Amino acid sequence: MRKTRSILFTLLLAAVTVRVLWLAIEPLVPYLVSGTAIVLVLGFVYYRITRW
Incomplete structure (x- = not known):
């Protein structure tokens, strides 16, 4: 009972x-x-700009 x-x-x-x-x-x-959505959008933009 105690347990x-x-x-x-x-x-x-x-x-x-x-x-x-x-x-x-x-x-x-x-x-x-x-915040997650903003970071994802900014990351996508950064990826598209810096991609060759």
Whole structure:
């Protein structure tokens, strides 16, 4: 019984940790997507300009 309680407590703690991390990261998702798109476009332009 003690081992089961310990496993359940660990799972609960992991779920709370994941939830808190998601709440912290979720507002940044649009900025990450926009930044990735800008970097890809600039990289493509740079590649096309410097290619022989």
